[in-house]
Amino acid sequence: MIEIQNLTKRYGSFTALDNLNLSIDKGTVFGFVGPNGAGKSTTFSILATLLRPSEGTAYISGYDVTKDPKQVRKSIGYVPDFFGVYDQFKVHEYLDFYGTSYGIPSAERKVIIPQLLELVNLTEKIDAYVDLLSRGMKQRLCLARALIHDPEILILDEPASGLDPRARVEMRGILRELKNMDKTIIISSHILPELSELCDELGVIEHGQLIAHGNVNQIENQLQAQKVLLVTVKDNVEQAISFFENDENVLEVDHDGEDNQLLQLSYQGTEDEQVTLLKQAIEHGLPILTLSQKQTNLEDIFMEITKGGE
Amino acid sequence: MSRLQSMLINPVLNKEIKLRFRSFKNFLGIFLFLAICGAVCLAFIYIETQFSHDGFTASDSRNLFILLSMGQLGLIVFITPGLTAGAISGEREKQTLNIMLTTQQSSTSIILSKLFSSILFLILMLVASLPLYSIVFLYGGVSPQTVFVMFGFLLLTMLTIGSIGIMFSTIMKRTIISTITTYGFMLFLLVGTLIIFLIVLRLILGFSQGTPGTGQSNNILPYFVLMLNPAVSMFSSLQSNMFMYEFQQLGINWPLWVGYTIAYIVISLFSLLIAINKLRPNMKAKSKKMKKG
Numbered sequence: 001m002i003e004i005q006n007l008t009k010r011y012g013s014f015t016a017l018d019n020l021n022l023s024i025d026k027g028t029v030f031g032f033v034g035p036n037g038a039g040k041s042t043t044f045s046i047l048a049t050l051l052r053p054s055e056g057t058a059y060i061s062g063y064d065v066t067k068d069p070k071q072v073r074k075s076i077g078y079v080p081d082f083f084g085v086y087d088q089f090k091v092h093e094y095l096d097f098y099g100t101s102y103g104i105p106s107a108e109r110k111v112i113i114p115q116l117l118e119l120v121n122l123t124e125k126i127d128a129y130v131d132l133l134s135r136g137m138k139q140r141l142c143l144a145r146a147l148i149h150d151p152e153i154l155i156l157d158e159p160a161s162g163l164d165p166r167a168r169v170e171m172r173g174i175l176r177e178l179k180n181m182d183k184t185i186i187i188s189s190h191i192l193p194e195l196s197e198l199c200d201e202l203g204v205i206e207h208g209q210l211i212a213h214g215n216v217n218q219i220e221n222q223l224q225a226q227k228v229l230l231v232t233v234k235d236n237v238e239q240a241i242s243f244f245e246n247d248e249n250v251l252e253v254d255h256d257g258e259d260n261q262l263l264q265l266s267y268q269g270t271e272d273e274q275v276t277l278l279k280q281a282i283e284h285g286l287p288i289l290t291l292s293q294k295q296t297n298l299e300d301i302f303m304e305i306t307k308g309g310e
Numbered sequence: 311m312s313r314l315q316s317m318l319i320n321p322v323l324n325k326e327i328k329l330r331f332r333s334f335k336n337f338l339g340i341f342l343f344l345a346i347c348g349a350v351c352l353a354f355i356y357i358e359t360q361f362s363h364d365g366f367t368a369s370d371s372r373n374l375f376i377l378l379s380m381g382q383l384g385l386i387v388f389i390t391p392g393l394t395a396g397a398i399s400g401e402r403e404k405q406t407l408n409i410m411l412t413t414q415q416s417s418t419s420i421i422l423s424k425l426f427s428s429i430l431f432l433i434l435m436l437v438a439s440l441p442l443y444s445i446v447f448l449y450g451g452v453s454p455q456t457v458f459v460m461f462g463f464l465l466l467t468m469l470t471i472g473s474i475g476i477m478f479s480t481i482m483k484r485t486i487i488s489t490i491t492t493y494g495f496m497l498f499l500l501v502g503t504l505i506i507f508l509i510v511l512r513l514i515l516g517f518s519q520g521t522p523g524t525g526q527s528n529n530i531l532p533y534f535v536l537m538l539n540p541a542v543s544m545f546s547s548l549q550s551n552m553f554m555y556e557f558q559q560l561g562i563n564w565p566l567w568v569g570y571t572i573a574y575i576v577i578s579l580f581s582l583l584i585a586i587n588k589l590r591p592n593m594k595a596k597s598k599k600m601k602k603g
Contacts, residue, residue: 049590051591066594069593076412080405083406083409084404084406086406088329089328089329101321101322101410
């Protein structure tokens, strides 16, 4: 459905997008995550035929964005990260204008517009002036606008930014509904948890390069090269430390304070190796009370890998 | 038929008209314009009838017509850049342009709609001022043909200045810069061309002294410069002897309005072509460049 090939965008000596390759199947909700300035909006602008790539190209529904932008525009609904509205339009006029812009006949528009407003929970606002809507409502209206020609693909650039928590929840609900309608959605965010539950696939982008790609678990594995094991020993802390330090998979042993019985091991071994390690520790006579793995969430990992990105 | 219909009720045109006529300041603008024009007409008639011994004659009526026409031209020259120089850059600043560009509308349709919607407002102003011309007809001195020619002249001027405004609005990111550039260009057309004409004419006629008569100095540069000046071209089409002697000395027998019409059509087409080409990024061009590099 979306095929990005060696996509590169340079602004003078600055490379905003560096040889990006990505393939997204039909019906997938793809989350594009990365810090500000990582290249998310640049990618989206190219996909929306608004920006010329320096090298490479992208195919949308089989159409090349550089050679067939007109056909590409037919297949996509684009919601930019920042957008304005025509102040003096009423909600239904706003949608009607874009409906005509896509060449939808008047009779059809009359049917589609109330349906779209229902989808985005704006039915009551049909006669309201657009500039009187709240930011969340405008965002939803813009989403309805992007859907007016029933595109196969939705490109949503930071649709939840600047929204209060309630508006975010509402937006997520709408996106879930669109997912059920079998739309292919690419959505960007600089906040990872916002996307993780909604998306089938995630791509993490930093400095214009895709550094991880897959479902949420795969991303965790790709990004998390090492895990943290928590070991509590009854006594013999020194002996335990020297035992674990001798294991080649333990990169580091953290231990704060003499009375502290808790050891934190940075561990890079497999699950089987982990089982062996525990077995050996017990055979070695270490008085182990508990052994557990520290729960890290996706956000921590994301913060870790993108820390120099801002 | 449906194609014609879709051209006539083009979405952007429709939107622009709806938004423009919803704002009160536009009605206020037309009201003030008509009030000023009306006051000028009445003042002109008052002065002529009170202070002239032969009353308001057909020749006074013709002068009033010229005054009104020049006033309308002034209006067009000063208002059209303001209406068009923000047409595209304004959408860009309001962050509505990107969305519009991802719709199915062609660049040509967007640019032309923007131009016509701005011009329609000016045409409304001109049409609203038509009753003022009835004062002129009341006293005679001007044929209906002259009025039509004048309207055609104003329309062409409007179209051309509008196209230039839209071109600058498309190629420049910000409205303020595009507006200043368009007004600067207008200033050149109104004043710059006249100054260059006078300098060039003085130089040429100075060099060719001693060989008076027509056809001796076939230099068409002064004509080319002056034909770009809307005020002089209009005035000379109403008072056909203006600069005719100088042009005959240079071997040119064409009235100025012929050159003006051709030049302005060319400028208008050229500006619109640039605007249409620059509205959306040319997705293909870079790949050619890339191959070279």
